[in-house]
Amino acid sequence: MIRFDKVVKRFGDLTVLRELDFHVRPGERVTLIGPSGSGKTTILRLLMTLERVTSGTIDVDGQCLSHTKRGDRLVPADERHLRRIRKKIGMVFQQFNLFPNMNVLRNITEAPVRSLGVPREQAEEKAHELLEMVGLADKALEHPSRLSGGQQQRVAIARALAMEPEVLLLDEVTSALDPELVSGVQDLLRDIAHRGDLTLLCVTHEMRFAKDISHRVLMFDQGRIVEDGPPEQIFSEPTHQRTREFLQAVLDA
Template sequence: MNHPMIRFDKVSKRYGDNIVLDSLDLDIAQGEKVSIIGPSGSGKTTVLRMLMTLEDIDDGVIWVGGEPLTHMHQGDSLVPASPAHIREVRSNIGMVFQSFNLFPHMTAMQNCIEAPIGALGMSRAEAETRAAELLDMVGLSEKKGHYPAHLSGGQQQRVAIARALAMRPKIMLFDEVTSALDPELVGEVLEVIRNIGREHDLTMLMVTHQMGFAREFSDRVCFFYGGRICEQGPPRQLLDSPQQERTQQFLHAVLEAG
């Protein structure tokens, strides 16, 4: 039986009276590339933060690779997951944030080897070899010894991508990874993500406001509104011929602003 790589099964998240996610059902297949779009406050980033267990869920179950992430099996029942269970399932997931979140006191190389050595038990030699390959892949082979303060925003974001890939994830999450960048640096980061999509068999989930990139890169686009998926479909269908009025309004506003 083929399980979806990611499944949100009636997942809800509330802050007091504010419903951030409203009984979300979402399946993402292995190797699928999905872009999430929508206005601020629609629940987009919350989806990614829940997958990284940076946010607790209030209802429902999140599954990763056929295993519950937020829960674990106890006999025939599902009970809230232990920290050890969460760590094990979450080890399949890498995330790149809007802000680069690099360790400022570590070089690009050190940023990329810290977690593989500490969390995966990788030898330093193996971790350094892997990090060097990844930094080369993101076009930063000559910047291995540089500290974040000496790198441009685009270079820092590319180090952050290499650092996430160093953990050998099966799933990569990207949260508005170009929104903190100067416009001329956006292209270099998107090109790296394109290459990752071509060269690695990864399931990729991206929150983005880059509609052109979502159209070109994604297998599916999901438009979130009010904590729910208002509309979803292949990029050309959803972006060129949206069926829902709210989707039409959002895309019109985004394209006008662009």
């Protein structure tokens, strides 16, 4: 479903990703761990086309995301192509990024109506189903300012799912929450992860959460994957010294 082929990403003189190769199979749940600045969130931003690759290619569902073919050569993709591929992908950010001037219902329905052409009545019916699923059935007409942080993040999750993505990206989705709100959002995401065939790519510093939801865990350091394996192996018997150092620091914190 996702394939990075020798992807390099630079910001000026800073190289964030160094000829990165990795893949995520359809329906697979993969979590990226590692120190801040190791390139994890950059991967999600590239998939959302919020950043462009410096070199290399990214495929989503067998189609090149960053480039299109023109004759025998690859050229940077235009905005129309990016929008078409991006419809397959949903993302939940650290910050909730809800529209403050819209109520919860419109926050969830606006993108399906405007981007996918879903009739508003159908979009609202789906939104109410999602609000029921995330435990906010009674908040449809509230504005974000009247919701707690945990409730806003639940709305953000419902908004991402309303687009019926094939791939869901999670970027430190509990890092902005008060500690007592974290477990509720994580429980919701566990339920979502274990139902259906949604492909999931997650960045988190919550190691227990990573262990619970993942088929595979990738340890990143300085723009490279230093270890890749099932969570039981990564968290119990990591083979790379850098992984052991990182986990010791995080788990002892």
